[in-house]
Amino acid sequence: MRFGPGFLVTAAFIGPGTITTASMAGANFGFSLLWVLVFSITATLVLQGMAARLGLVTGMGLAESLRENLSTPWARWLASVLVVSAIGIGSAAYEAGNLTGAALGIQSLLGGQLQGWSLLLAAVAGALLFSGRYALLEHTLIGLVLLMSLVFITTMVMSRPDIPALFEGLLLPSIPAGGLTTTLALVGTTIVPYNLFLHSSLVARQKQRLEKNELRKIQCDSGLAISLGGLITLAIVSTASAAFFGQQLEGGSGMNAGNMARQLEPLLGSLAQYFFAVGLFAAGLTSAITAPLAGAYAVCGILGWSTDLNAKRFRGVWASILLCGALGASTQMSPVAVILFAQATNGVLLPITAIYLLWLMNKKALLREYRNGFKSNLLAALIILFLLGLSSYKLWSLL
Template identity: 30%
Template sequence: MVNIWERFRFKTLLRFLGPGFLVTVGFIDPGNWATNIEGGSRFGYSLLWVITLSTIMLIVIQNMAAKLGIATGKSLAVNIRDRFSRPVSAMLGLTIVLACVATDVAELLGGAIGFNLLFGFPLWMGALVTVGLETFLIVSQRYHRLEIIIMGFLAIIALCYLIEIYIVKPDWSAALPAMVVPHLNRESIYVAMAILGAVVMPHNIFLHSNVIHSREWGISEEEKMSQLNYEKADTLAAMIMGWVVNSAMIIVAAAVFAKNQAAVTSIEQASATLTPLAGPLAGFLFALALVFAGVGSSVTSSMAEVNVITGFLGKPEDPRTLLYRFSVFATAIPSFLIIVLSMDTYKILIFSQVVLSLQLPFTLIPLLMLCRDKKRMGRFASGPAEFAAAIVISAIVIVLNIYLLYTTVTGA
């Protein structure tokens, strides 16, 4: 009987795996590539701890976002609109829409650069192909099939980077301690904040609270509580996979670029420099993974953007409506402008992730307030330990933001 029960539980777990992995694709997007390459090439292994800290923070926050969706049957965007006054809701909605624009800049630029590296497409054409694939996947596929496709993308990205780690042979005696020992100074704070923003992405918090509804959680609190461990397992497994890939990005950059004192000023240059230093296979895997990251993350960012825009406006999330279709494309416009104007894509990618970090408090604080609301959450309301952990996480984000602004303004 025990073995049968264990098999049943494992099969049930497989049914619930998925939402967390959609979120994971979002935080190994091209913005992460830019920040991780910058961090690894300039500071070696020393910023690996930021990935570890960010992932721990992410596990707590994403679990709270998923619980909010399960307990209320509504996304974070809808809950904010219902809970807060119209001016506060409008202000919070505006900040997350701006964060979505920054996210789309990273996703489309990354996809465009990936297609340029693999096939020689000009950036504007690569961006169009990325948007085309993104739209096709969203419109033509059922959700669960789309989920499987995105998980396949994630597996390809992870495999590419694990092979690259094998190729470059990093200094593990330096890398392993750096994963847990903090090291930060005035020179690295900007990149550290960009890495933090690239991992704990605010739009992903909204996304998780919405896509969690793709599973049948039951009607009563008892039914939902009995299945909550499956959500936790999905979130934990997905976030750990994201930690592995993001850490691998920094490790490869440190082992190749920092070790050889090769300055990197663009993703294209990173690919061009990687090939002679680590071999043509490493360069090919880099470009291939970037294409899958760009397309996959653009799909999930569009899903988040649609939910944010429709949720804050109090409109249904219906693919047949004009608002839904507009929401899929609206935030892509700045990306095309950046490409057409031939702006510095590498700096834009890093800056976009800093924008995400600066927005985080405007997502975290409402999430904490909602998850602590026992009327809204019932038995799912955050307990003292979870709430205290979330407060510490929010405080870390806010303090780092203040430090970033201080060092940027004063140059101190």
Template identity: 30%
Template sequence: MSKKNPFNAPSRESLSTAGTAPSLGEAHSSMKVPQNAAWWKKFLAFVGPGYLVAVGYMDPGNWATDIAGGSQFGYTLLSVILLSNLMAVVLQSLAGKLGIVTGRDLAQACRERFSMPVVMMLWILCELAIAATDLAEVIGSAIALKLLFNIPMLYGVIITAVDVLLILVLQNKGFRALETLVIVLMATIALCFGIDLFLAKPDMGGVLHGFVPNVEILQNPAMLYIAIGIIGATVMPHNLYLHSSIVQTRQIEQTPQGKKEAIRYSTMDSTIALTLALFINAAILIVSAAVFHSAGMTQVAEIADAYHLLTPLLGTTVASILFGVALLASGQNSTLTGTLAGQIVMEGFLNIRIPAWLRRLVTRLIAIIPAVIVTAIAGEHGTEELLILSQVVLSLQLPFAVIPLVMFTSDKKSMGAFANKLWLKIISWVITAVIVMLNVYLIIQTIRLF
């Protein structure tokens, strides 16, 4: 393949002759997009991938930072959630564009552009990040099972191994079935927190004021630390690989106009889905602020504590039950997308194929084994520290996904007329610089805590 232009958007047939199989081959171009139809019918055909991506922005790893931010500082950090969400909208739109225009996912693009040692390093880092993500989801689901059904953490961790079977069943029923389940679970989370918001009766004036950036965040070290934690836990590196692949499940016209239309509808899909993620993350912080901060409980930072305190403070067990159900749905949702990302990354970086069930089993075992060992030895406190460590691993890997993404989508030889315009290049590199600097700071501060 020519090194001058490794990202020509090839057809499915030319991909195989060039030695690169289509990304996520079993679902590639499997969903038809109606031609000569109303715009809303075309848009509905593209709805789905954005929600699989948005799941990563509300996984259990985000919950602790949102709860801590709300309990300690009230509504002030809502502006940080909004800022991190805007960053996510830009980066995910770039990932979707890369997949649609080039016919490559981000992992395949890295393999074709970089030398083999660099590719292997990026693959190992990405696998560690996916394992860390899955670890957070395993622990989050286990915490939910303990809170809702009083199942010991160790057993809860083991039970989460079974849900890998659900992914296999759904995969056999087609990609749309997987997308539908994810959307249903996201709607469940949104409904649960919508009711909790109603029960918490937050100060709407304070909520609106919280979305306005406040210079106090930069002046208060404790507030800044949690703010960086919120941003660091929001943009997930595996989501960029995932999005660049699953947008290719749509069967689009391989023409400039067809790609332009696909980019527009794909961006609409991810933006709407990420707006729902913004609502859920904001709702977690708002409930924490309205219930805990207003009652003077400024040290609530753990998921289990928040669950147990909601009932006595709001006077109803419904609030705690809904909180637990939302957490369980969040963990399961993130599991579905995390294991899918694992398959995309291995196939993209290494250009090898192994059975989907084996790939998912390996991914899940990598997460479950350390969780089981730590839970058995150190108990619940150990799993909480493991949750923190998983977020640090994610922060370490993030620049290695964001920087290549911005590079590739800004390259005219790769993207042609779809290359990032100057204004988008500037915004993208500023976002990249902010994320890298904040994540480095977060890692340094977290290491000091240990």
């Protein structure tokens, strides 16, 4: 089969933040939180599957659909403010971390100044986006995802994880003492609202014929790519568990995505260090490309602007996101206030977007025979209830 938009979704959610969160989960709690990953990937498959079907059937991305189907001006205005805040500003806030993560990976391999690598990688991401060639972007990101898969899975195999304990963590849900925050972080780093906008827009822009065979191809692509993303995250958790479980490391005292590559050397040897550094580079670069792209699709779609890759406003939005990230990475600023704002707005946006998507997927006039069935609605409703609880907890903790 041909790889497609689903792999860009995986490229988007496997980034330095995911590596750090998965590393913390494995280091502090071993395999006990792997069941959270199973839930997160299942929820992502359901929601992204609906988003992709929406794009294929309607020919519109989620943002355009949101704008077209909200009947009152105040509702469209509120949606525009929320999407621009959560997706546009949020992407800019996280972009510095994406570039820094990629730069840390390449610095571990080649040395040099972190700021210089950050600026160079921002230029590479900008050149790919400015080319306006979707095929080039897709092939680059798919290649980087496959590279991540190779290096992280190989590193996991080298770490020789405890297989019975791994399956126990996958199948027996439990939250160990002090593990609630990490549990929520694992969910939040996998189920992200801008991927719903990105996936639907990428499928819609292909303008393929609406056939059940085509829908099946899109579903297979999404299932394979998102499952592969889950496997990558599982590999990171497993490697961190084998290397660090029992040390009770904290994110600010030695355990982060930048230095984990070096810390693995005593257990796995020098090759594993370089493998992990390559994976970190690939994860950071994929997110550094997809975050501006997703932000541009969401912002331009909700504001009624063209979502063509060569449109001036589209380029202006992704360039602004990339520039903010490059400035943050090159000056090593920590935009804490902006990131907290982005987390809060994303916490509000995710369940609202999921509820709207579920409502839309039941509109017979819009989707005809492609609308949701009972089982899909039940599963989506359960996921949304959990996301509402997650968002409420996030907002409470931030405030």
